[in-house]
Amino acid sequence: MIAITRRTLLATSGIAAAAAGLPGSALARGVEKAPPDLFVGTGGDGHTYPGPTTPFGMVQVGPDTDNTRWEGCSGYHRTDTSIMGFSHTHLSGTGIGDLMDVLVVPSRGAVELVPGPREDPDKGYRQRFSEEHAEPGYYRVRLESGVLSELTATERTGWQRHRFPQGPGHVLLDFWHMPPVQPPTYRLVRDATLSIAGDGTITGSRSVYRWAKGRKIHFALKLSRAPDRVTFYVDDKPQPDGTRTVSGDKLKLVLHYDDAGAAPILTKCGLSGVDVAGARANLEAEGRGWNFDAHRRAATKAWDKALGTVRVSGGTPEQRTILASAIYHAQLAPTLFSDVDGRYMGLDRKVHQLPAKERAYSTYSLWDTYRTLHPLLTLIAPERATEFTHDLLRQSIESPFGPPVWPLQGVETGTMIGWHAVAVLAEAHAKGIPADYAAAWPAIRRRAFDPTTPDVASTRARGDYAKLGYLPADRVDESVSRTQEYAYDDWAMAHLAEAAGAHEDAAALRKRSLNYRNVLDPKIRFARARLANGSWITPYDPIQIGHKVEEYRDYTEANGWQATFLNQHDIYGQIAHFGGEAAFEAKLDALFSAPSTLPDNAPPDISGLVGQYAHGNEPSHHVAYLYAYTGAPWKTQAMVRRLLTEMYKDDPDGVIGNDDCGQMSAWFVMSALGFYPVDPVEAAYVFGSPLFERAEVKLGVNRKLVVEAPGNRPDTPYVAAVTWNGRPWTRSWIAHRELAKGGTLRFTMSGTPNRDFGRAPADRPPSYGSTPA
Known part of the structure; x- marks a missing residue:
């Protein structure tokens, strides 16, 4: 974890001292799109995964290294030394584990049916690994059995290509695999079926009672090479030769190849939350042929477009990588949940049919993402924001509970408040x-x-x-x-x-x-x-x-x-409740300078402390921006720059807390651009401290936002002046309706604060529908 030491930082000398050890920014020669590092967040408590998916895709095929502890909620942790196999669904950054459906394990030697303990990689079907590589839409690793495994994905299908050494080998399909995290006290998998059809297509269904109780998943999987033998297992007991269908809870299947190395063995797997027919249809629509590399190129192209929405110059190479990684993680969820025919499983546990061209989604970590992720998407992915709006309206109508809390694959988990x-x-x-x-x-x-x-x-x-x-x-x-x-x-x-x-x-x-x-x-x-x-x-x-x-x-x-x-919505009311702006500002100062001590029973979510401010948990994310409401936005600028540079790293342990379906990442993106939605419903952005010298943001079709901060350096965190489309701008905020039109937002940065900027009541951000003026 990042070691955060307590500092007051609110004085100018504190900022200068913090900046002295940081590298200078590069000259702004033109914006660029830096490649993301998919391993950022896979260490520490970031809970992200490195496996390939498409932007907001249904399938997230990837390596599973752990399904037993909190650190492995995504199924992967960078510190682990072995891989169990490759499953087709993963959660990004959540604090609870689920999914990890349809685990595929390519291996050689004796067949093992259980993964074995993470602490002892030489037991079970776990394998040590090397040569690991991940990029948007593609993952590759070499397993200790000698198998070279590659993964890619379309929206609704996961693709795997395994190159075996010469000689016999096998592929295990573990349909019992899931993230229990803690010892179960009830049946976690129920009503499972596993079958192989005459054309070789393997299909299965199961109900999972992990986090989303009663979640249903269905799959259809095809292989590029027919196996020489097939063995079904129920409760880890082999079934008679010729068995084509099994049912129960604990189901597995082993595909044996006498010469697995004769040619690559590919799998393509379609998923559905509705039924096997939906999984088959998804596979047929998106999984034609066996051209793995073509699907990899298509996934890369989709990510090139999604990642190209924000390009920057200036900052450090590490900061540009952090930004690219954050933009990537901000476009993983919500996840697609409707089949190609428009059917999906609603929160009422009924199958629904979408109108033409509509799409249904799942994996809404709303307690986290309403704060910054969804506001960010209204700028960089407005068409997705529109889809999510329609989807949440539908789910509000269909759910017996009304507006969703934390819906996951057709189940209202009710998680958080x-x-x-x-x-x-x-x-x-x-x-x-x-x-x-x-x-x-x-x-x-x-x-x-x-x-x-x-x-x-x-x-x-x-x-x-x-x-x-x-x-x-x-x-x-x-x-x-x-x-x-x-x-x-x-x-x-x-x-x-x-x-x-x-x-x-x-x-x-x-x-x-x-x-x-x-x-x-x-x-x-x-x-x-x-x-x-x-x-x-x-x-x-x-x-x-x-x-x-x-x-x-x-x-x-x-x-x-x-x-x-x-x-978040009545800042001036709270200021009055606390005795006025001087008292409220002093209270903010006290928050950031208090001793960073916590009781022994504090949850791990309270992390990334600056005083008692906790950047590792979402309820704190707007707090540094509250100084602007007291007429002291220079303090916001100082603290936001500190958080940008201390709370994020280009490293697996580079996210200070759970990424929570992109919320931690979205905070970095918006704050690095220089503005933030304290109250998303107000549709206004409070200025902070831009991190780069120039940023270009695509705002949908034919619109672009340019954010300039010429000469911006680590020792210039303060905003001396702002112009919008060439006109002086005295406010410490800007409305979404202005920003979304496109234009040029120019910050003049300084090493000393301009205490007059944004100080006048008329220039302070709106709250509860008005300003203090």
């Missing part, structure tokens, strides 16, 4: 993305006002929230964070109510969105839990994560320090 799909939808409406928002309002309204609506773990005790104006800590776990995030969702739902013409509902929700104040004690100026009788919890220590951890935590992956600044 709030129902932040509404934030993505409200932002989309505010930015003018066309969609039928009114159609989803009845389902969203039920979530907002009807406490009898079917519940998931993230939405408990909404009756108390509506009655008391907060969630009581003696009844509800994580009551402080829940109150604040419910309030933000009220703010988002108020916008959607207006869009639907429900003006009275909108007014009620706007008023209720101020409930966040009810867990901010104005006397001590900290987020603090309250009991049902209205009293504040005592004693109080902002370092602690809860008043009674054996029963309740008061905060979600946070403590009192971090939760104090969770509010």
Whole structure:
């Protein structure tokens, strides 16, 4: 992990000292597209994977090194020394493991049916490896058996090419493989079937009860060479010769080749969340022929387009690689979840048919990604943002729970708190993305006002929230964070109510969105839990994560320090609640300069500390930008530059916390460009400190944003002046409607702060629909 030492940094001398040891930036000779490093984030707690996929693709075929510990939630960790095999689905950056479907294991020698322990690579079917290489759309590795394995993907199919040495070999298909992470107390796989048809196509279905309980996956797989023998296994027991179909929980299949090295053995595998017929159709549509290299080139081309949306000059080579890697990781999820015929599995566990040209998606890590990833996509991938908007509206209508929380392959996991799909939808409406928002309002309204609506773990005790104006800590776990995030969702739902013409509902929700104040004690100026009788919890220590951890935590992956600044939508209201802008600014100073101590029971998500600010966890991501609301954006500039240079590295351990489906990466991209969406629903960006001398951002068709910071260096973190399309710009923010038109945003950078820039109340960012002026 990155070693973060506590420094005040808010003084100019602190910035200069920090910058002194950094290399100077290169002269800006022209923008370029640096290649990403797919191993960034695969070490530490980044939880990313290096296997190939296409942008937002359904299939993520890749190597699995671990499925037993938290560090291996993606199935891969850079420190591991052996590979179990190559499965076809992976999660990027999540803090919980799932997927890893349809594991293919090419090997030689005696057949092994279990992978063996990670700590002992010489047991089981694990193999040590070398010559590992990864690039967008392609992965290659040599296994200790001598097999050279290559992987690529289309949107719905995974391709593998295995070159064996001369002599016998085999391919194991392990359909039991999954990420248990902890010893299971119930059946993790149920209703599995595995068959081989007369044409040699292998098909299978299973229901998985890991994270997304009852998730269904179906596959159809073909081989370029017919095996000499086939052996099915049920509960690791071989089945009689001639068996063509098996069922149960623990199913495996071994394909034997007398001379595996006679020619490469290729597999192509189509997936579906609907049925085997859908998997077959996906395979037939995207898996014609056996030209592995053609599909590799197509995947490379798709990534060239996606990665070419942002090009920069200046900075260091390492920073340009970090940026490219972040842009890559920001376009892995959400993932495609509809078949080529338009069918998909809805959150109501029913099969639905899409209108022509529509697509369904899964893997929405909304508690994380509403903050920066979705705002970033409205700029660099507006067509995807439109697709996700339509998809989330559909899912809000179909789900018995209303707007999604954390949907994964047709299952509402209910993970984390709030129902932040509404934030993505409200932002989309505010930015003018066309969609039928009114159609989803009845389902969203039920979530907002009807406490009898079917519940998931993230939405408990909404009756108390509506009655008391907060969630009581003696009844509800994580009551402080829940109150604040419910309030933000009220703010988002108020916008959607207006869009639907429900003006009275909108007014009620706007008023209720101020409930966040009810867990901010104005006397001590900290987020603090309250009991049902209205009293504040005592004693109080902002370092602690809860008043009674054996029963309740008061905060979600946070403590009192971090939760104090969770509010994103009513900054000026909180400033007044805390006694004015001087007091609020001093409180921010105290956050960043406090001792970086945590209690022993703190979750690993609280990482990347600067004082008590935790960059490794998403609720802190907007906080450095709050100085702009006090008229001191120069402090934002100093801290953002520090976070950009200290929290990210060109290294497997280069992401300070879980990447969470691209959120950590998206923060780097937007902040490196020089602006950030503190409140995505406000559709405005607060200026920070651009990292490069020049950036060119493609904003859809025929529009381009140019961000210039000539002469920008490590020792010039401060913004002396700004122009927009050649005109002086005194505000410390800019609206999305301006930026999305395209143009040139020019920063004049300095080694000393301009304390007058953005200081006037009229130049400060809007919040709760207005500025302090």
